[in-house]
Amino acid sequence: METFLEAVNKKIHGVPLQACYHCRKCSAGCPTAPHMEYNPNKVIKMIQNGQKDKVLNSSTIWLCLSCETCITRCPNQVDIARMMDVLRQMAIESGVGAHEPNVLKFHEAFLASIKRGGRINEMMMTVHYKLKSGDLLSDVAMAPGMFLKGKLALLPPRTKDVKAVKNIFEKTRSK
Amino acid sequence: MKVSYYPGCSLHATGKEYDQSMKAVSRALNIELKEVDDWSCCGASSAHSTNFDLSIALPARNLIAAEKDAMDVMVPCAACFNRFKMAEHYLKGDKDLKARIEDVVGAKYQGGITIRNPIDIIYNEIGIDALAAKVVKPLTGLKPVSYYGCLLLRPPEVCEFENYENPFMLDKLMGAIGADVKNWSYKTDCCGGSLSISKTAIVVDMCNKLMSAAKEAGANCVITACPMCMANLDMRPSVGMKLPVFYFTELISLALGLPGSAETFKSHIFDPQPLLNQLRLI
Numbered sequence: 001m002e003t004f005l006e007a008v009n010k011k012i013h014g015v016p017l018q019a020c021y022h023c024r025k026c027s028a029g030c031p032t033a034p035h036m037e038y039n040p041n042k043v044i045k046m047i048q049n050g051q052k053d054k055v056l057n058s059s060t061i062w063l064c065l066s067c068e069t070c071i072t073r074c075p076n077q078v079d080i081a082r083m084m085d086v087l088r089q090m091a092i093e094s095g096v097g098a099h100e101p102n103v104l105k106f107h108e109a110f111l112a113s114i115k116r117g118g119r120i121n122e123m124m125m126t127v128h129y130k131l132k133s134g135d136l137l138s139d140v141a142m143a144p145g146m147f148l149k150g151k152l153a154l155l156p157p158r159t160k161d162v163k164a165v166k167n168i169f170e171k172t173r174s175k
Numbered sequence: 176m177k178v179s180y181y182p183g184c185s186l187h188a189t190g191k192e193y194d195q196s197m198k199a200v201s202r203a204l205n206i207e208l209k210e211v212d213d214w215s216c217c218g219a220s221s222a223h224s225t226n227f228d229l230s231i232a233l234p235a236r237n238l239i240a241a242e243k244d245a246m247d248v249m250v251p252c253a254a255c256f257n258r259f260k261m262a263e264h265y266l267k268g269d270k271d272l273k274a275r276i277e278d279v280v281g282a283k284y285q286g287g288i289t290i291r292n293p294i295d296i297i298y299n300e301i302g303i304d305a306l307a308a309k310v311v312k313p314l315t316g317l318k319p320v321s322y323y324g325c326l327l328l329r330p331p332e333v334c335e336f337e338n339y340e341n342p343f344m345l346d347k348l349m350g351a352i353g354a355d356v357k358n359w360s361y362k363t364d365c366c367g368g369s370l371s372i373s374k375t376a377i378v379v380d381m382c383n384k385l386m387s388a389a390k391e392a393g394a395n396c397v398i399t400a401c402p403m404c405m406a407n408l409d410m411r412p413s414v415g416m417k418l419p420v421f422y423f424t425e426l427i428s429l430a431l432g433l434p435g436s437a438e439t440f441k442s443h444i445f446d447p448q449p450l451l452n453q454l455r456l457i
Contacts, residue, residue, distance in 0.1 A: 011227075013269075031365045035377050063374065066220055067365035068329035072339070081330075088224050106373040107221035114222075114233070118215040120184035129372060138375060142410065142444070149442040151189045159215040164281070168236060171279040172228040 004052040011086040012079055019076040020044045026070035026080050036060040037099075040070055040080050043087075056091040060084075062100035093174055105132045115169045118159025123152040176300055178291070179241045179248040180208035183255040183402075184216050190252065190402030192439035196424035197251050197293060199433045203309065204301045211241045211248065217258040220369035231272065232279045234262035238290075239282045247289045249296055251424075253401035254368075257326035257334065259290045264333045292327055293424065294400055295336075298344045303351045311432040313353025316454040319421070320359045320394040321345035322385070324404045328363055339363070345423055349398060352430035359392035361385055366407040375411070382411040389418055395450060398423045409444045419447030429456060 002010075009016045020041065027039035037059045038046065046055050055061070064084040071079050091098060098104035109129035113120050130136050146152045159165055186194035201208050218233035238259060241248040250256040266273045267286050277283055297306065323342050331339040340363065346356045364385060367378030385408065389397050396419040399405050408420045420443070428436040429451075437457045440447050451457040 031367075031381060032370075032377060035374075063370070063377070065325075065365055065368045065370060066223065067325040067368065069325070069363075069365070072329045072331055079330075085223055085227065089226065092225060100374065102373040103370065104225075106369070107225050110219070110221035111225070111229075114216040114218065120188070120216050122184075122188045126372070133373070139372070145444070146189070149444075150191065151442060157184065157187055160213045164236065165215045165233075167281070168232045168279055169229065172226055172232055174226065 004050045004055075005047050008047050008083065008086055008090075011090075012082050014079050014082065015077050017044050017047055017078060017083065020074075020078045021076065023075060025073045025075065026078075029069040029073055031067060031069070032063045032065055036063050040064075040084075043083070044078070044080070053096075055087060056094065056096045057099055059099045061087040061091065062098050062103040089174075102133045102135065105129060108132065111169075115166055116162075117156050118162045118165040119157040121156040124156065176205070176296075177207040177209065177246055178296070179211050179244045179246050179288070181211045181214055181237060181241065181248055181250045181255060181259070183214075183250070183252040185252055185254075185402035189406050190422075192425055192442055193251055193402055193405070193422045195435070195439050196422055196428045199428045199435065200297075200424045200431070203428075203431050203433055204297065204306070206249075206296065206301070208249070209244055209246070211237060212243065214240060217255040219254050219258060223258070223261070228275065228279065230258070231262045231265055232276050234258045235266060235276050235284055236280050238262060238288070239280060239284055242285050242288055245288065247291050247296075249291050249293055251293050251400070253292070253324060253326040254403055256290065256292045260333050260335075263290060292336075292400065294327070294344050294348065297427075298348060303347055306348065306427070307351040310352050310430045312430050312456065314349075314426060314430050314454075314456060315353055317354045317426070317456065318357055318393060318395045319349055319354050319398045319426070320357050320389045320392050321349060321362060321423070322397050322399050322404060322408070323362050324399065324401050325363070325365050325368070326401060326403075345398065345400065348423060349426065352427055354426065357389075357392040357394045359388055359394070361388045366404045367411070368403055368407070371403075371407050371411065378407055379411050379413060382407055383413055383416050386412045386416045386418055394418065396421060396447065398426060417445045419443070419445060419450050421447060
């Protein structure tokens with residue numbers, strides 16, 4: 001049977017995680033490491049140890065900002081940013097869900113907006129996110145000002161061939 | 176020169192100052208822009224965080240549309256630029272993926288056009304001297320730190336940005352228009368990006384750190400080339416921590432005396448007009 005390490009490596013499709021010798025440069029440069037449950041290099045160790053549930057259930061994978069500082073500085077070119085993407089996708093696909101549910105809800109609202117109109121409608125996307133997350137009050141005070149400054153458009157921006165975009169979503173939907 | 180232009184969603188909404196000033200500056204520098212036909216969103220962080228194939232297919236649709244114009248494609252938004260470069264990187268390096276994505280998009284990807292950001296185009300194609308020669312209002316008294324963020328630079332072998340750990344192109348551009356650019360160690364730090372709405376407290380901390388470092392360097396403003404960095408730096412720092420933030424193109428537009436250059440300052444969240452007034456720049 002395929003181990004967790006093998007499954008992650010296959011999806012990263014690059015330098016295998018075993019190349020990490022835990023110099024911790026990734027964790028030292030990671031801007032959200034102080035907020036994470038496990039540091040990035042610790043996640044690699046946990047994957048090697050087969051601790052699938054703990055890794056997929058951790059806040060770490062959802063707090064990664066994909067700033068790519070880790071891969072830029074890794075002496076062995078281990079693509080930790082890509083690893084985080086892979087782990088997030090595994091958490092979604094395996095039904096574990098997101099330890100930081102609002103982060104995933106934001107992504108879902110963002111993608112739903114693209115699927116609807118081909119382009120992001122920031123106003124509708126934010127409303128959609130707020131309804132899904134229940135976080136109704138934060139930033140609301142900013143909305144009228146942004147609206148008056150023309151930063152939130154009322155007329156939704158649209159790609160003419162929205163069908164082509166919807167088709168991309170259908171065809172890439174994970175089976 | 177003539178280039179394809181991919182504005183992306185932000186430049187038509189929260190980042191409209193970038194679009195307006197980009198167009199004005201391009202006109203003044205004889206860079207003709209041809210908007211990519213019927214473009215769609217690049218997918219940004221949300222696509223690559225949740226679905227790899229989607230994160231390649233969304234920019235691929237736009238790259239294929241841009242290829243019809245057979246010119247370099249200029250992508251001002253750092254996030255879109257990054258996703259375009261990432262898609263190109265994976266499509267060129269993985270034949271199976273390329274076949275899969277072409278099937279999803281329903282068209283062939285040639286890989287024949289160059290994806291460029293406007294900093295690179297202005298610095299390398301127009302040049303510092305030609306830019307300086309067009310200045311009618313040197314930005315005397317303006318002391319910016321240039322903030323490059325993540326997505327223009329990393330990963331370096333994908334983004335191919337010059338000197339990715341200590342980039343200098345924006346600094347030189349600002350110097351050419353008369354600003355007194357301050358050096359600092361946070362040029363390439365992250366602003367908190369897409370966690371702005373879902374994990375706001377973390378982003379507030381990150382933006383406060385950047386603002387206090389900018390002040391420590393003696394800066395009176397920050398310049399950026401990314402609508403996400405702009406939104407975070409303009410909105411998220413705590414009261415008393417903020418400095419005015421500008422798109423680099425807004426300042427070029429101001430220094431070149433272009434019509435409407437003062438207009439975009441009115442829609443910033445943190446009003447930069449008092450600073451510009453005080454320095455007699457508007």
